[in-house]
Structures are given as C-alpha cells and as structure tokens.
Amino acid sequence: MTDPQTAIEKIGMAAAGVSASVQEAAHEAKPTLERLADRLSDSISDMAHHSREAALETRKLLEHKTQQATSTAEHCIQQAPFKSVLIAAGVGAVAATLVSWLVRPRAH
Numbered sequence: 001m002t003d004p005q006t007a008i009e010k011i012g013m014a015a016a017g018v019s020a021s022v023q024e025a026a027h028e029a030k031p032t033l034e035r036l037a038d039r040l041s042d043s044i045s046d047m048a049h050h051s052r053e054a055a056l057e058t059r060k061l062l063e064h065k066t067q068q069a070t071s072t073a074e075h076c077i078q079q080a081p082f083k084s085v086l087i088a089a090g091v092g093a094v095a096a097t098l099v100s101w102l103v104r105p106r107a108h
Contacts, residue, residue, distance in 0.1 A: 077084040
C-alpha cells in the first residue's frame, strides 16, 4: 500500500506544476491577446465610422428624393389643379373608409 503522505505530496507537486504551466501559458499569450484586442477595437471603430458614413449618405439620398417628389407634386398641381383636387378627394375618401372600417367593432 502507498503511503498517504507520499500520495498527497505527489498531488501537491502535480498541482503546482499545472499551476506554473497555466501561469506561463497566460504570460506568453498576453501579448497575442492584447494585439487581438487592439485589432478588434480597430475593426469596431472602422465599422462604426462606415456605418455613420452610410447613414449620412442615406439621409442625403432621402432628402434628395423627398425634394424631387415635392417638386414633382408641385408641378403636377400647377399643371392640373382640378385633377389634383379630385385625386386628393379620392385619397381622402379611401383613407376615411379604411379608418372607419378598422375602428368599427366586429362581431365574434
């Protein structure tokens, strides 16, 4: 039979060896992990910058399209005011019908 003290000493020595190996691996990996963290930070900053630029471009495009639609509508109203009034009345009637249809109680 093995001596209990010897088994405990062996386990303690093995644990100390494992602990030292883990600390050494962590120490060696630290520069690599720091470089990885820096690259990730740079990538996230780049993505945020590109997202902001894309949002600004989309905003400019939306403003341009809105201005175009407004200009086209104004031109159509100036060219055919009576037709424009009839179209607006029709759209209003359809909207009022849809709203009244949506808000009325339904029998279950």
